């Protein structure tokens with residue numbers, strides 16, 4: 001597994017600082033990591049809060065196995081749940097981690113998933129067009145999705161989830177390939193189809209790999225990521241205790257929009273406050289060291305904190321936040 005263990009956790013310092021603003025380092029606090037991945041953030045939290053316990057979710061069996069290895073020194077304090085975080089509210093009911101002090105969502109795919117060609121997430125390597133994070137259930141793969149959806153539905157997916165300007169043209173080309181009995185079943189076939197479909201000047205203008213947006217869209221659709229995020233956030237609100245913190249790192253504007261709107265709704269309903277009005281982004285140094293962090297946006301919501309300071313949306317002075325510490 002060591003070669004795959006290359007996921008560098010994003011904005012770890014900022015996450016820890018936000019948790020420290022609400023939770024004493026020696027508290028027997030309860031954390032939830034909704035997206036365990038390789039366990040990098042989980043490890044940092046467990047090290048900073050040595051008396052804390054953690055319940056961690058990941059729907060990917062490979063991620064859970066890798067995280068168990070990486071967290072082997074802390075397993076007495078960690079419980080790993082093989083579930084989708086969209087069910088967090090239901091699963092927390094009556095559980096000893098209900099009323100958690102801190103919940104973390106680090107959305108999207110891990111590097112381990114991206115660099116494994118057989119998972120089909122990457123347009124850089126050739127592999128089966130799979131893209132399921134959870135391969136243990138009977139959900140459909142990306143190949144099955146593009147083999148079965150009609151042109152308008154495919155175009156909607158590419159447009160809504162990939163913000164792909166050439167969505168309809170690509171969807172039409174897929175339908176034509178299907179008629180010839182050549183529906184793309186591998187990542188390389190889909191990438192080649194997109195390259196053949198879009199004229200060279202259009203590809204040059206895109207400023208990114210011509211398949212990037214379609215791949216993002218398929219991944220979101222295959223894993224119902226937007227629905228899971230919406231439900232997961234509501235579940236997290238129900239699961240967090242008074243003055244508990246929900247931290248979310250998102251990697252594209254569709255996710256960030258959902259998080260931003262949901263937090264604003266909660267603030268409007270008097271349920272708490274945001275830690276900062278604008279999203280927190282990685283430092284230049286972090287982006288230089290880890291290019292994958294460049295699109296990250298962190299937002300944090302503090303349940304029950306309706307103080308004016310946070311209502312105005314300023315980043316809290318973390319040293320001052322003694323009120324409400326667990």
Ligand SMILES: C[S@@+](CC[C@H](N)C(=O)[O-])C[C@H]1O[C@@H](n2cnc3c(N)ncnc32)[C@H](O)[C@@H]1O
Nearest residue numbers: 009035037038039040041058059060084085106
């Ligand atoms: C960006 S990685 C997390 C990396 C992790 N923070 C670390 O430090 O290693 C996202 C992880 O969340 C998992 N994931 C994404 N959506 C999920 C969902 N709805 N339910 C459960 N796990 C999910 C993915 O399988 C992936 O392993």
